[in-house]
Amino acid sequence: MKTVVTAALLSLLTVLPGHAQVAENNYQAEEVVTGLHYPWSIASLPEGGWLVTERSGGLKHVTAAGVVTAVAAEFPDLYVESQAGLFELQLTPDFDNTRAVVVSYACGTGDANNTCVVRGIIPEDRPYRLTDLQMIFTAQPKKAGASHYGGRMTWLADGTLLIGLGDGFDYREQAQNLDNHLGTIVRIHADGRVPDDNPYLHKQAPEIYSYGHRNVQGLVYDPVRDAVWQHEHGPRGGDELNKIIAGKNYGWPLVSYGIDYSGARVTPFDDLPGLVSPLYHWTPSLAPAGLALYSGHALEGWHGDLLVAHLVGRRLQRFSQDASGEWQLTEELLNEYGARLRAVHVGRDGAVYVLTDSDNAALLRITQKGTD
């Protein structure tokens, strides 16, 4: 009996903040660089260093020594306002040979804008520059307002690209409309062509892969489990962690665990037949931003875990799959650092890199303690 009680207490402790603090002592976090202006994404270059996008429009190269230089880039019709701006840069799977990248950003004007994705080349010679831009995707329709763009992307095993989008806030019912891209995840080839096995080829928006999303803020392909993990912002409450399956409806705004910012119910339902329920939901909202799958071995016990950075929650969470395949929150980090976190990325060195979110933001590196 005593053993059972002790075990129960220990399992309780793992969710207490105090315990997370103890666990955090196994790791060290250091600032690689500060002075970034609302950075949004990190990509590790094979030759070392990182490419960092800034929502305010900057593309930066950061060296291992912490030297920051601007990468010359002109994004057609870039729209910077509120949540709009430059989003994510991802290296293509064949980057080592082609030096090709894809970049998502808000394009258009205050009255007519949405999420665009361009493909470009980063030649090896310094200083770095982004050239040969080709627009490969423009979310339709162009809408008013500067909210809810999504912008996170991931490559599937077959070389196609998933792009997470948003509902534009004022257009939430459109997340159920398969004739436009609002509130969906789309799948395209690296050159923008629509894959011929997409689920809604007969609709006006044949790029759609899944729908019923509010504002996708994390998207990662897991090659070991052959699964796509995603998170999205709910309204007040109801931030969701989902497993994305082609053709499925994730329910927004028909179902939600959150309510509107005004206090009103968006919907009376949190679960309905035919709609995919989240694997985990954050209520109250922590505003997850950025999702990474830890595929390295440098951090002990993290292999195969999901890492979620939080804006409002000001912490990094680690989720592990239990024996039944359910994601369990196992650890919280960077609580004491106290910064809004925008992105999390696993480097080629197995360290975890995290971006804070401010006009003087930092790139943080998390490593196992005593492994400099």
Added chain:
Amino acid sequence: MLRTILAFIIAIIAAALVASVIQTQFNLAALSELTLDIDINTRISTIIHDIIHFSPTIAVILLAALLIAFPVAYFLAQRWPSYERWLFMAAGGVGLAVAFSVVDALVPMPTLIAANRTLFGFVLMSLTGVLAGWVFDRLWNPRRYELKEPVA
């Protein structure tokens, strides 16, 4: 003074309750349009939820709007006393419509209250400011005929 304060508070409560019920109908109608069946019990529980959780939001907006709009109506009524009731109603409606626009310009999202996304919704929601104007003036300065006891 106590009469003024009480009339003001009751006007805000009345308008907040009506506004809350109106916006619930817009939200549920949008879901019904997406072919969702919503039974009467769910509708009632949603109305009650929103009265508890949405009314405070709209009450704050009404408070800010009417604290400016009603004094304006009062001064205009000094000049045109016979239009006093109409002036309070107009000030309430215009004041709330302006307040909605100011709030939407200040908050990060395009439209804070979903019902205000359409012109029809915006007008109906703003009309609760007209109701607030009527309730306030009816209580604060009732006409003589309004005070007459009904003859049994």
